[in-house]
Amino acid sequence: MRALRLAELLLLLLFALLALFPLIDSTFYTQLITKVMIMAIFAMSLDLLVGYTGLVSFGHAAYFGLSGYVLALVAPQYEAVSLWWSLPAAMLVCALFALITGILVLRTKGIYFIMVTLAFAQMVFFVFHDTKFGGGSDGIYIYAKPTLVIAGFQVLNLEKLNQLFYLVLIIMAAVYLLLRRILGSTFGRALLGIKENEHRMRALGFPTFGYKLSSYVLSGALGGLAGYLAAVQYGFVNPEILSWHQSGAVLMMVIMGGMGTLYGPVVGAFAFVLLQEVLSDQGFLGPVAKHWQLAMGIFVILVALYLPQGLAGLLRRRKAEASDGSSDA
Amino acid sequence: MAQAMPEAILRTESLTKRFGGLTAVDTVSIELHVGEVHAVIGPNGAGKSTLTNLLSGDLRPTSGSVFFAGKDIAGLSSDRISRLGIGRSYQKTNIFLPFSVFENCRLAAQSRTPHAWRVFHGAAEFPDINLMAEEAMVAAGLSQRRDMVAAALSHGEQRQLEIAMCLATRPRVLLLDEPLAGMGPQESQDMVELIQKLAGRHAIMLIEHDMDAVFAVAHKLTVMVNGEVLESGVPEAVRGSPAVQTAYLGGEDFLNG
Numbered sequence: 001m002r003a004l005r006l007a008e009l010l011l012l013l014l015f016a017l018l019a020l021f022p023l024i025d026s027t028f029y030t031q032l033i034t035k036v037m038i039m040a041i042f043a044m045s046l047d048l049l050v051g052y053t054g055l056v057s058f059g060h061a062a063y064f065g066l067s068g069y070v071l072a073l074v075a076p077q078y079e080a081v082s083l084w085w086s087l088p089a090a091m092l093v094c095a096l097f098a099l100i101t102g103i104l105v106l107r108t109k110g111i112y113f114i115m116v117t118l119a120f121a122q123m124v125f126f127v128f129h130d131t132k133f134g135g136g137s138d139g140i141y142i143y144a145k146p147t148l149v150i151a152g153f154q155v156l157n158l159e160k161l162n163q164l165f166y167l168v169l170i171i172m173a174a175v176y177l178l179l180r181r182i183l184g185s186t187f188g189r190a191l192l193g194i195k196e197n198e199h200r201m202r203a204l205g206f207p208t209f210g211y212k213l214s215s216y217v218l219s220g221a222l223g224g225l226a227g228y229l230a231a232v233q234y235g236f237v238n239p240e241i242l243s244w245h246q247s248g249a250v251l252m253m254v255i256m257g258g259m260g261t262l263y264g265p266v267v268g269a270f271a272f273v274l275l276q277e278v279l280s281d282q283g284f285l286g287p288v289a290k291h292w293q294l295a296m297g298i299f300v301i302l303v304a305l306y307l308p309q310g311l312a313g314l315l316r317r318r319k320a321e322a323s324d325g326s327s328d329a
Numbered sequence: 330m331a332q333a334m335p336e337a338i339l340r341t342e343s344l345t346k347r348f349g350g351l352t353a354v355d356t357v358s359i360e361l362h363v364g365e366v367h368a369v370i371g372p373n374g375a376g377k378s379t380l381t382n383l384l385s386g387d388l389r390p391t392s393g394s395v396f397f398a399g400k401d402i403a404g405l406s407s408d409r410i411s412r413l414g415i416g417r418s419y420q421k422t423n424i425f426l427p428f429s430v431f432e433n434c435r436l437a438a439q440s441r442t443p444h445a446w447r448v449f450h451g452a453a454e455f456p457d458i459n460l461m462a463e464e465a466m467v468a469a470g471l472s473q474r475r476d477m478v479a480a481a482l483s484h485g486e487q488r489q490l491e492i493a494m495c496l497a498t499r500p501r502v503l504l505l506d507e508p509l510a511g512m513g514p515q516e517s518q519d520m521v522e523l524i525q526k527l528a529g530r531h532a533i534m535l536i537e538h539d540m541d542a543v544f545a546v547a548h549k550l551t552v553m554v555n556g557e558v559l560e561s562g563v564p565e566a567v568r569g570s571p572a573v574q575t576a577y578l579g580g581e582d583f584l585n586g
């Protein structure tokens with residue numbers, strides 16, 4: 001209990017620091033942290049599956065990319081599209097895709113689940129890569145960022161870096177609170193039970209398929225939310241955002257940060273993206289920087305070896321010492 | 330036998346389960362009545378757990394029928410069967426080890442209520458669910474352990490929790506697969522008393538090796554060997570049956586404690 005407070009306190013501190021961050025007034029760093037926060041949303045959406053439902057998906061990039069493509073395709077070429085309907089539309093497409101694929105993939109388990117989610121994501125990748133419909137391998141530019149207009153008044157101007165930064169920060173906090181809430185409900189407890197022992201849950205009378213499917217759809221929709229924001233930030237989409245590298249990266253953020261904690265994947269996203277930035281910085285590390293993936297690999301291995309509960313495990317370990325193991329479900 | 334009985338709440342007809350060449354349950358027909366404990370005994374490998382799994386929907390029968398309140402439920406999924414009011418415990422303890430005792434029971438009780446989709450309410454905010462969980466915990470004698478993690482319980486207490494979870498779903502039929510296995514004398518005594526108390530309002534199938542317990546609580550006794558029913562009836566009659574005596578030649582100690 002005390003440790004949970006500690007984690008929450010740290011999150012509040014992180015939120016405050018982030019809220020002040022644009023004061024340093026650096027285009028580069030504001031953009032970088034915006035990107036990190038988007039990945040944090042993406043990682044939290046995957047944690048719902050991996051950490052709370054026991055479903056290790058290796059195809060989460062499908063939602064990230066699909067949503068970006070929806071934005072690119074519905075946006076008029078040189079005019080801004082309304083955020084009001086384009087964001088829900090993108091998330092809805094992702095939710096539908098999750099619903100349809102979920103009905104199929106949730107019939108498989110373990111390693112097959114990993115494989116089938118990957119296969120579906122690869123199908124989406126090739127649809128956009130190999131057809132002209134989404135601009136092929138070049139992708140599509142989004143020349144004007146979406147706008148939010150209420151009664152003729154432009155509430156948000158996402159061309160402004162700081163406004164995008166704060167929008168993403170608020171969405172990240174909202175997603176965290178939403179998932180916390182949901183996971184604390186009877187629905188969330190049922191998901192945890194399914195992760196722990198699905199067979200027993202069924203014997204207790206839970207129609208587990210429906211629970212898993214709901215989790216899968218929600219996770220997909222929130223993954224789409226992250227993808228939409230990423231497309232807004234970069235101003236273009238291409239098949240790269242759908243690739244399995246992307247699915248692997250977000251899975252690593254979740255595992256490295258500490259799955260099943262929600263804040264762990266946020267920490268994981270920060271660690272992953274910032275580390276990638278530092279390790280691939282030629283000005284900083286010289287020619288070694290070209291091999292940043294090697295250094296990243298070593299870091300991931302070290303975390304896996306010494307922090308089996310991820311970076312969030314650092315908090316948990318303290319908790320075990322402080323409260324002598326009495327845990328809450 | 331020919332007496333007019335009220336209709337059985339759970340009844341099987343020629344229930345059969347084959348695993349490849351092995352017939353684990355062979356044309357078994359038994360009846361469970363509310364207010365009765367029906368004990369099933371037999372050596373290891375006789376097919377008792379498989380029979381339980383067929384009744385609970387954990388396994389699909391190869392052939393035969395299972396009637397619950399007159400409807401054939403053979404082949405229904407285990408969650409459907411559970412929601413019909415057939416609860417079971419497992420021979421091998423099957424609980425949520427990282428959860429607290431209360432949470433194990435609360436989760437079980439939660440499966441009975443329509444609140445499961447109210448995602449903006451805290452899980453512990455439903456008095457009806459909490460009450461069902463508390464009652465099950467008290468009945469199984471675990472109220473002292475309420476907030477303990479299930480993994481930290483003694484083996485006997487984990488067995489009690491197994492029963493508590495089953496009770497928290499408020500079943501009408503209880504399928505108890507060796508509930509006393511691994512329990513100490515006091516815990517066994519308590520469990521026997523609990524089963525006697527439950528018998529009043531439930532139909533109970535009790536699989537058990539402890540003959541003292543069986544003869545203390547059973548109204549009916551079925552002996553299974555090699556998947557088949559060897560003998561079935563009133564406990565005293567079954568005990569004296571020549572077939573049973575022959576089958577347990579030298580196993581006298583098995584039947585007489």
Ligand SMILES: Nc1ncnc2c1ncn2[C@@H]1O[C@H](COP(=O)(O)OP(=O)(O)O)[C@@H](O)[C@H]1O
Nearest residue numbers: 348351353371372373374375376377378379380
């Ligand atoms: N899932 C299974 N697959 C194959 N054989 C099984 C399976 N479950 C049980 N058996 C076999 O069926 C027979 C009956 O087992 P079981 O029902 O567990 O007996 P009991 O509970 O009476 O000891 C045993 O020979 C056992 O090995």
Ligand SMILES: [Mg+2]
Nearest residue numbers: 377378379420
């Ligand atoms: Mg058995």
